[in-house]
Amino acid sequence: xxxxxxxxxxxxxxxxxxxxxxxxxxxxxxxxxxxxxxxxxxxxxxxxxxxxxxxxxxxxxxxxxxxxxxxxxxxxxxxxxxxxxxxxxxxxxxxxxxxxxxxxxxxxxxxxxxxxxxxxxxxxxxxxxxxxxxx
Amino acid sequence: xxxxxxxxxxxxxxxxxxxxxxxxxxxxxxxxxxxxxxxxxxxxxxxxxxxxxxxxxxxxxxxxxxxxxxxxxxxxxxxxxxxxxxxxxxxxxxxxxxxxxxxxxxxxxxxxxxxxxxxxxxxxxxxxxxxxxxx
Numbered sequence: 074x075x076x077x078x079x080x081x082x083x084x085x086x087x088x089x090x091x092x093x094x095x096x097x098x099x100x101x102x103x104x105x106x107x108x109x110x111x112x113x114x115x116x117x118x119x120x121x122x123x124x125x126x127x128x129x130x131x132x133x134x135x136x137x138x139x140x141x142x143x144x145x146x147x148x149x150x151x152x153x154x155x156x157x158x159x160x161x162x163x164x165x166x167x168x169x170x171x172x173x174x175x176x177x178x179x180x181x182x183x184x185x186x187x188x189x190x191x192x193x194x195x196x197x198x199x200x201x202x203x204x205x206x207x208x
Numbered sequence: 209x210x211x212x213x214x215x216x217x218x219x220x221x222x223x224x225x226x227x228x229x230x231x232x233x234x235x236x237x238x239x240x241x242x243x244x245x246x247x248x249x250x251x252x253x254x255x256x257x258x259x260x261x262x263x264x265x266x267x268x269x270x271x272x273x274x275x276x277x278x279x280x281x282x283x284x285x286x287x288x289x290x291x292x293x294x295x296x297x298x299x300x301x302x303x304x305x306x307x308x309x310x311x312x313x314x315x316x317x318x319x320x321x322x323x324x325x326x327x328x329x330x331x332x333x334x335x336x337x338x339x340x341x342x343x
Contacts, residue, residue, distance in 0.1 A: 155290055157322055166329055172319055173333045178341075182311045185320040186304065187292055194301055198308045206313075 076200050078112045081105040084119065085189075092190050096197045107137075107144040110196060113203050116145045119192060122154030126161035129171050138179055149199065150175060152185045153192050211335050213247045216240040219254065220324075227325050231332045242272075242279040245331060248338050251280045254327060257289030261296035264306050273314050284334070285310060287320045288327050 080100040087093045087100065108116035118137060120128065128134040141148040152172075156165055175181040186192055215235040222228045222235065243251035253272060255263065263269040276283040287307075291300055310316040321327055 155322065156326075165326065166333075169319075169321065169326055169329055170333050173330060173337060176317045176319060177334060177337050183319070184304075184307055184311060187290065191291075191300065191304055194304055195308060198301075198305050199312060202308060202312050 074201075074204075075099060076112075076197060077101055078110055078196060078200065079103060079105065081109045084109050087189070087193065090189060090193065092193050096193060098193060098197055107140045108148075112200055114145050115147045115149065115199060115203055116141055117149045117151060117196065117199075120150060120152050122152060122156060122159050123161050125150075125152050125171075126159050126163045126168060129167060130161070130163060134171065134175075138175065138181060141181070142179070147182075147203075148180075149182045149184065151192055151195055152183065153188065155187065209336075209339075210234060211247075211332060212236055213245055213331060213335065214238060214240065216244045219244050222324065222328065225324060225328065227328050231328060233328060233332055242275045243283075247335050249280050250282045250284065250334060250338055251276055252284045252286060252331065252334075255285060255287050257287060257291060257294045258296050260285075260287050260306075261294050261298045261303060264302060265296070265298060269306065269310075273310065273316060276316070277314070282317075282338075283315075284317045284319065286327055286330055287318065288323065290322065 076097055077099045080102050082102040082104055105111065109119045110117040118141065128137065156168055172183055176183050184195055186195060211232055212234045213236070215237050217237040217239055240246065244254045245252040253276065263272070291303055307318055311318050319330055321330060
């Protein structure tokens with residue numbers, strides 16, 4: 074099964090990661106208004122832990138969440154990296170509180186992982202689950 | 209506001225962690241059939257990363273999820289510890305795939321954190337969000 078996922082053209086080129094080929098992931102790069110990755114009705118926002126922290130501080134995350142809510146019923150934020158490794162100056166309780174808020178109040182599905190390889194595997198796994206659900 | 213949370217009596221005594229007192233968390237220990245922590249309609253299953261891995265291998269997680277589904281609409285699994293630090297022999301893709309399955313197929317809210325202090329903060333945060341929602 075060839076997997077084609079829309080990818081925002083400001084996201085990293087993943088071709089250098091051999092896992093992309095092993096997983097048979099194909100990205101269609103384009104400028105996306107909402108989210109970073111999209112397939113069927115699923116929208117995925119990818120955030121490194123530092124990007125996630127910054128977006129809490131400058132409140133960017135609020136707008137992104139509102140836009141995702143308008144755009145799709147199935148919204149994921151995938152956070153890459155551990156809280157303890159953050160470089161951004163923010164208390165860990167702010168991060169945890171925001172994750173609780175996203176998951177509980179906004180009904181966003183948040184998945185945390187440790188590196189890009191894990192992120193790519195999650196994308197593929199969600200894709201397969203979605204496609205099997207449709208079938 | 210005094211926070212009282214039901215806690216399964218096989219769970220750790222958290223009194224030694226000063227944070228429990230700082231957060232004003234009070235646990236009512238009792239034998240629980242489903243989940244490890246409960247307040248209002250929220251059920252929380254607490255799993256260390258190794259416990260989570262073991263429960264995938266021996267399929268215990270499947271039963272726990274089914275029981276949680278019967279018991280409550282608001283189901284959380286909080287995983288403590290990072291995937292890379294696991295001692296249980298299981299491929300990381302199995303762990304990630306199970307997290308995707310819980311979040312996407314079973315509509316369980318999964319939150320990952322790094323230690324017991326973070327876990328306790330999440331419990332308190334969810335409690336406050338729930339209570340404010342009811343008000």
